[in-house]
Amino acid sequence: MPKQEPKVRAHNFDEVAIGYGEEQALEEAARCLNCPKPQCVTCCPVELDIPGFIKLIKEKKYDEAARKVKEKNSLPAICGRVCPQEEQCQKLCILCKIGEPTAIGRLERFAADYEQEKGVETPPLPTPTGKKVAVIGAGPAGLTVAADLTKLGHEVVIFEALHVPGGVLVYGIPEFRLPKRIVKAEVEYIEKLGVKIQPDALIGRLHTIEDLFKKGFDAIFIGTGAGLPQFLRIPGENLGGIYSANEFLIRINLMKAYLFPEYDTPIRIGKKVAVIGGGNVAMDSARSALRLGADEVWIVYRRSREELPARAEEIENAEEEGIKFQFLTNPIRFIGDEHGWVKGMECIRMELGEPDASGRRRPVPIKGSEFVMDVDTAVVAVGRTPNPIIQSTTKGLETTKWGTIIADEKTGQTSIEGVFAGGDIVTGEATVISAMGAGKRAARSIHEYLMKKR
């Protein structure tokens, strides 16, 4: 797929991957063998009819292709961009045996973008059931539940804590990977279906779960995500110039700090930036830092390259743009200047020991290998934990010791009748598509619950 040149894109926030034109899409679609027993569909969390929509692209019926996709997936332009297809549908593509798999994600994006450009139509809706559902959180899980339930005739209100809907799609994933106009358009489609979105509504504070039932909602879905930053808990971490990845990305993505002072929220970036962590959030932070004008950006990761949890495509993009890596390195202390601003980060070298519970080899510090990296900005991207406010304000809602809500994997049913949950709030930090899958399954069981309840 065509991409912006690394040297150019490292200085702008425009989308990196440009997307297929019609000719390329047709060429790629033609590679799909339309297998009699397609394997790709078996591991799509939202059960997309992959050969079905690709066939329609082959026939140049792009509108129909988009509609086919939307039968199952209400956020296709988003999924086409941020799903890890290489670990899901494309991994099982028969073509992998002889070479590259069909680029399913790129074709999904093509169909969705085509429709967005042309103007999106909404499908006819069934007769209203008279049932009302409250969805908490307008992220990938919540938007999916809301769309699916609306299409089944239920009235849905989404309560979103921030001032803009989209959850991690707007506050977490940067513009250059997922343009915010794409998110806006897909959210607008869901609103056009009839879903009401109430922003600035932090459930647990503004209304409790109990309040929502009293207000007449028949069922509730909690999709509040994993939005709490984890820190390293090492000395000096509260110095100026040290951000959680969440703060860094919220300032840039949600508040558009890269356009300060046209936008009111500032961000300060130094010349030498260290990003601690090796996941997609670390890559996003590092690449954002580069685009904000840092001279040098390092990813500091305690394991080796092989263990990097980020998508291969994003690691490659980061490297092309000039991000540098310090593997097998762990920070142990930040050093500040006289103004309370970070000026250095003391690290220790690591080596890989025996595999731990996750099956990955455990990094062990090498004694006496301490050294100091000169940095004037650091971004801590070592994971996010579940948002705790609903758990702490809802009696009877069972949680794990990690603070996630306990919910049935297939149905999303929690310990309270009529309350369902799904996405990162149940699994801990995972992918957009897995949250959408959970939303889809929950929508099905909420529907069943509502129709049984008379």
Add this chain to the structure above:
Amino acid sequence: MFEVCAPEIAVKAEPGQFVIVTIQEKGERIPLTIAGLDRETGTITIVFNEVGKTTKQLGTFKEGDSIPNIAGPLGNPSEIQKFGRVLCVGGGVMAAPLYYVAKALHEAGNEIVAVVGARIKDLLVFEEEMKGVAKEFYVTTDDGSKGYKGLDFLKEILNEEKFDRVVVMGPVVMMKTVSEMTKPFNIKTVVTLTPIMVDGMGMCGACRVTVKGETKFGCVDGPEFDGHMIDFDELIKRQRVYSSEERLASVFYEKLGGCKCDNA
């Protein structure tokens, strides 16, 4: 001072909680402590100083204008119960939300001794309201233009009178000073922190503050904390992180008359 119509928030909010306000599409999210409310009319009171770009712009809002985004109530409510004799010290605009807390403490059966302070006489707010709930009432200004000059007089009061609790809301330096004064007397002193925040819901960690050696978030663990446990020097440094950008935005706004954003 504004009264904002926000019925859902007015039903739920308690003294000590805050709201996050965004005043235009390209605006920042700023926290403002709730200074009172009326559950019947569905309004909440906010009081702010026109110090930065956003507050200056908010200051141009007229009666009937609407604030596009207001989220709340956020943070934990102030601890209200019968403590006995409570010294309430409010500085600058924070005297307004302090009054709201003092009133609740008064209603809970506490005897209130109130201090309202400001840099200069003209910046004093909520004196009359505070007098209404206080048994004893003092005024202080940094320059001595009204009442006592500075905070030193508090030492005498602390020496002569007995208090069961001290509640302080105001600039960080003032909260630090008062906390240091009360420490030798071993009086529980609670302060309301207003660190830099972005989301105000526990997501960004910009508001992190060291309390008893542990990192806490001002927005969700506070905003009320034990003043004797806070690393105030760190907090003061963290509050200055964006001072040059804040100045820039403010100058930019005033030079351009704010016209760029008015259509939002």
